[in-house]
Amino acid sequence: DQQVKQNSPSLSVQEGRISILNCDYTNSMFDYFLWYKKYPAEGPTFLISISSIKDKNEDGRFTVFLNKSAKHLSLHIVPSQPGDSAVYFCAASLMDSNYQLIWGAGTKLIIKP
Protein backbone atom coordinates (compact mmCIF):
# COMPACT_ATOMS: atom_id res chain seq x y z
CA ASP A 1 0.00 0.00 0.00
CA GLN A 2 1.59 3.25 -1.17
CA GLN A 3 1.35 5.83 1.57
CA VAL A 4 2.88 8.58 -0.54
CA LYS A 5 1.83 8.94 -4.15
CA GLN A 6 3.09 11.04 -7.00
CA ASN A 7 0.61 10.25 -9.72
CA SER A 8 2.37 12.03 -12.56
CA PRO A 9 5.42 10.08 -13.72
CA SER A 10 6.52 13.02 -15.84
CA LEU A 11 5.80 16.69 -16.44
CA SER A 12 6.93 18.96 -19.24
CA VAL A 13 7.03 22.74 -18.68
CA GLN A 14 8.20 25.66 -20.76
CA GLU A 15 11.22 27.54 -19.45
CA GLY A 16 10.16 30.59 -17.46
CA ARG A 17 6.74 29.18 -16.59
CA ILE A 18 5.58 27.68 -13.31
CA SER A 19 6.18 24.00 -12.58
CA ILE A 20 3.71 22.40 -10.19
CA LEU A 21 4.54 18.97 -8.81
CA ASN A 22 1.89 17.18 -6.80
CA CYS A 23 1.99 14.62 -4.03
CA ASP A 24 -0.78 12.87 -2.10
CA TYR A 25 -0.52 10.87 1.08
CA THR A 26 -2.79 8.57 3.02
CA ASN A 27 -1.41 8.59 6.56
CA SER A 28 -2.76 11.57 8.50
CA MET A 29 -0.09 11.00 11.17
CA PHE A 30 2.73 12.19 8.93
CA ASP A 31 4.17 15.29 10.55
CA TYR A 32 6.91 16.39 8.19
CA PHE A 33 7.17 16.53 4.42
CA LEU A 34 10.19 17.02 2.22
CA TRP A 35 10.95 17.48 -1.46
CA TYR A 36 14.13 16.18 -3.04
CA LYS A 37 15.58 16.60 -6.49
CA LYS A 38 17.58 13.80 -8.05
CA TYR A 39 19.78 13.57 -11.10
CA PRO A 40 20.67 10.14 -12.55
CA ALA A 41 23.47 8.37 -10.69
CA GLU A 42 23.50 10.93 -7.89
CA GLY A 43 22.06 11.02 -4.39
CA PRO A 44 18.90 13.07 -3.83
CA THR A 45 19.39 16.74 -3.00
CA PHE A 46 17.18 18.29 -0.36
CA LEU A 47 15.09 21.18 -1.71
CA ILE A 48 12.52 22.29 0.80
CA SER A 49 10.43 20.93 3.64
CA ILE A 50 7.29 21.73 5.55
CA SER A 51 6.02 20.82 8.97
CA SER A 52 2.44 19.64 9.34
CA ILE A 53 1.66 22.70 11.47
CA LYS A 54 2.21 24.98 8.49
CA ASP A 55 0.46 25.28 5.15
CA LYS A 56 3.14 27.06 3.15
CA ASN A 57 6.91 27.35 3.08
CA GLU A 58 8.89 29.40 0.61
CA ASP A 59 12.57 29.37 -0.31
CA GLY A 60 13.62 31.37 -3.34
CA ARG A 61 12.01 29.92 -6.44
CA PHE A 62 10.58 26.98 -4.50
CA THR A 63 7.33 27.02 -2.56
CA VAL A 64 5.67 24.04 -0.93
CA PHE A 65 1.98 24.08 -0.08
CA LEU A 66 0.36 21.64 2.33
CA ASN A 67 -3.37 20.92 2.44
CA LYS A 68 -3.86 18.62 5.41
CA SER A 69 -7.58 18.14 4.94
CA ALA A 70 -6.97 16.91 1.40
CA LYS A 71 -3.75 15.11 2.38
CA HIS A 72 -2.08 16.84 -0.51
CA LEU A 73 1.08 18.83 -0.99
CA SER A 74 2.56 20.53 -3.98
CA LEU A 75 5.89 22.01 -4.99
CA HIS A 76 5.85 25.15 -7.10
CA ILE A 77 8.93 26.24 -9.02
CA VAL A 78 8.81 29.75 -10.43
CA PRO A 79 10.30 30.55 -12.85
CA SER A 80 11.32 27.17 -14.19
CA GLN A 81 14.88 26.91 -15.49
CA PRO A 82 16.59 24.28 -17.66
CA GLY A 83 18.69 23.16 -14.68
CA ASP A 84 15.49 22.20 -12.90
CA SER A 85 15.09 19.20 -15.21
CA ALA A 86 15.41 16.21 -12.87
CA VAL A 87 13.33 13.69 -10.97
CA TYR A 88 11.53 15.17 -7.97
CA PHE A 89 10.64 13.01 -5.02
CA CYS A 90 8.11 13.82 -2.35
CA ALA A 91 8.78 12.22 1.04
CA ALA A 92 6.90 12.10 4.32
CA SER A 93 8.11 11.26 7.78
CA LEU A 94 6.76 10.31 11.17
CA MET A 95 8.40 11.37 14.40
CA ASP A 96 7.42 8.05 15.95
CA SER A 97 9.28 6.13 13.27
CA ASN A 98 12.51 7.97 13.96
CA TYR A 99 11.82 10.19 10.95
CA GLN A 100 12.22 7.38 8.48
CA LEU A 101 11.26 8.70 5.05
CA ILE A 102 8.35 7.27 3.08
CA TRP A 103 8.92 8.05 -0.59
CA GLY A 104 6.73 8.79 -3.54
CA ALA A 105 7.64 7.22 -6.88
CA GLY A 106 8.98 10.48 -8.26
CA THR A 107 8.01 12.83 -11.08
CA LYS A 108 10.38 13.51 -13.92
CA LEU A 109 10.34 17.23 -14.70
CA ILE A 110 11.45 18.33 -18.16
CA ILE A 111 11.98 22.02 -18.76
CA LYS A 112 11.70 22.91 -22.43
CA PRO A 113 13.75 25.84 -23.74
Next chain:
Amino acid sequence: GAVVSQHPSRVICKSGTSVKIECRSLDFQATTMFWYRQFPKQSLMLMATSNEGSKATYEQGVEKDKFLINHASLTLSTLTVTSAHPEDSSFYICSARDTRGSGNTIYFGEGSWLTVV
Protein backbone atom coordinates in the same frame (compact mmCIF):
# COMPACT_ATOMS: atom_id res chain seq x y z
CA GLY B 1 28.58 22.06 -0.07
CA ALA B 2 27.90 18.46 0.83
CA VAL B 3 26.90 17.81 4.39
CA VAL B 4 26.90 14.04 3.97
CA SER B 5 29.79 12.38 2.20
CA GLN B 6 29.75 8.88 0.80
CA HIS B 7 32.79 6.88 -0.28
CA PRO B 8 33.62 5.33 -2.67
CA SER B 9 31.46 6.80 -5.39
CA ARG B 10 32.15 3.85 -7.66
CA VAL B 11 33.51 0.41 -6.87
CA ILE B 12 33.96 -2.76 -8.88
CA CYS B 13 34.52 -6.00 -7.04
CA LYS B 14 34.77 -9.67 -7.87
CA SER B 15 31.95 -12.02 -7.08
CA GLY B 16 32.41 -13.56 -3.64
CA THR B 17 34.36 -10.68 -2.15
CA SER B 18 33.15 -8.06 0.33
CA VAL B 19 33.01 -4.33 -0.16
CA LYS B 20 32.57 -1.52 2.35
CA ILE B 21 30.81 1.78 1.72
CA GLU B 22 31.25 4.67 4.14
CA CYS B 23 28.79 7.41 4.99
CA ARG B 24 29.94 10.45 6.95
CA SER B 25 28.05 13.45 8.26
CA LEU B 26 30.46 16.33 7.76
CA ASP B 27 29.37 19.11 10.09
CA PHE B 28 26.79 17.59 12.33
CA GLN B 29 26.39 14.54 14.50
CA ALA B 30 23.92 11.98 13.24
CA THR B 31 22.52 9.50 15.72
CA THR B 32 20.46 8.05 12.92
CA MET B 33 21.55 7.21 9.39
CA PHE B 34 19.64 5.41 6.69
CA TRP B 35 20.80 3.16 3.88
CA TYR B 36 18.91 2.96 0.61
CA ARG B 37 19.26 1.04 -2.59
CA GLN B 38 17.98 2.19 -5.93
CA PHE B 39 17.11 -0.15 -8.76
CA PRO B 40 16.96 1.25 -12.29
CA LYS B 41 13.93 3.45 -12.92
CA GLN B 42 12.59 2.87 -9.43
CA SER B 43 12.31 4.92 -6.30
CA LEU B 44 14.71 4.58 -3.41
CA MET B 45 14.23 1.46 -1.31
CA LEU B 46 15.04 1.70 2.36
CA MET B 47 17.31 -1.14 3.41
CA ALA B 48 18.00 -0.34 7.03
CA THR B 49 18.08 2.30 9.72
CA SER B 50 21.40 2.68 11.45
CA ASN B 51 21.45 3.90 15.04
CA GLU B 52 24.69 4.97 16.69
CA GLY B 53 25.76 2.54 19.36
CA SER B 54 23.09 -0.05 18.69
CA LYS B 55 22.13 -2.64 16.11
CA ALA B 56 20.69 -1.54 12.82
CA THR B 57 17.03 -2.10 12.05
CA TYR B 58 16.56 -3.89 8.75
CA GLU B 59 13.56 -3.67 6.46
CA GLN B 60 11.66 -6.79 5.57
CA GLY B 61 13.40 -8.82 2.91
CA VAL B 62 16.85 -7.33 3.52
CA GLU B 63 19.41 -9.89 4.69
CA LYS B 64 21.22 -8.50 7.69
CA ASP B 65 24.04 -11.03 7.39
CA LYS B 66 24.66 -9.96 3.83
CA PHE B 67 24.40 -6.21 4.34
CA LEU B 68 26.34 -5.48 7.51
CA ILE B 69 25.82 -2.05 8.97
CA ASN B 70 28.03 -0.47 11.60
CA HIS B 71 27.35 2.94 13.12
CA ALA B 72 30.30 3.17 15.46
CA SER B 73 30.44 6.93 15.80
CA LEU B 74 28.11 9.90 15.53
CA THR B 75 29.55 10.87 12.16
CA LEU B 76 30.19 7.53 10.46
CA SER B 77 28.09 4.61 9.33
CA THR B 78 29.37 1.83 7.11
CA LEU B 79 27.58 -0.66 4.88
CA THR B 80 29.48 -3.83 4.04
CA VAL B 81 28.15 -6.02 1.26
CA THR B 82 29.48 -9.47 2.10
CA SER B 83 30.09 -12.22 -0.42
CA ALA B 84 28.86 -9.95 -3.17
CA HIS B 85 27.11 -11.37 -6.21
CA PRO B 86 26.23 -9.73 -9.53
CA GLU B 87 22.63 -9.22 -8.38
CA ASP B 88 23.97 -6.97 -5.63
CA SER B 89 25.13 -4.53 -8.30
CA SER B 90 23.18 -1.38 -7.64
CA PHE B 91 23.27 2.24 -6.55
CA TYR B 92 23.53 2.53 -2.78
CA ILE B 93 22.71 5.80 -1.02
CA CYS B 94 23.01 6.80 2.61
CA SER B 95 21.35 9.62 4.46
CA ALA B 96 21.75 11.22 7.85
CA ARG B 97 19.27 13.08 9.98
CA ASP B 98 20.27 16.59 11.06
CA THR B 99 18.58 17.39 14.35
CA ARG B 100 20.25 20.72 14.97
CA GLY B 101 17.89 23.49 15.98
CA SER B 102 14.27 22.66 15.38
CA GLY B 103 14.84 20.87 12.13
CA ASN B 104 14.86 17.22 11.26
CA THR B 105 16.01 17.44 7.67
CA ILE B 106 17.54 14.37 6.17
CA TYR B 107 20.53 14.89 3.92
CA PHE B 108 21.81 12.37 1.42
CA GLY B 109 25.23 11.27 0.35
CA GLU B 110 26.30 11.31 -3.27
CA GLY B 111 25.62 7.62 -3.70
CA SER B 112 27.88 4.66 -4.48
CA TRP B 113 27.72 2.59 -7.63
CA LEU B 114 28.57 -1.02 -6.91
CA THR B 115 29.33 -3.35 -9.79
CA VAL B 116 29.98 -6.99 -8.99
CA VAL B 117 31.70 -8.91 -11.78
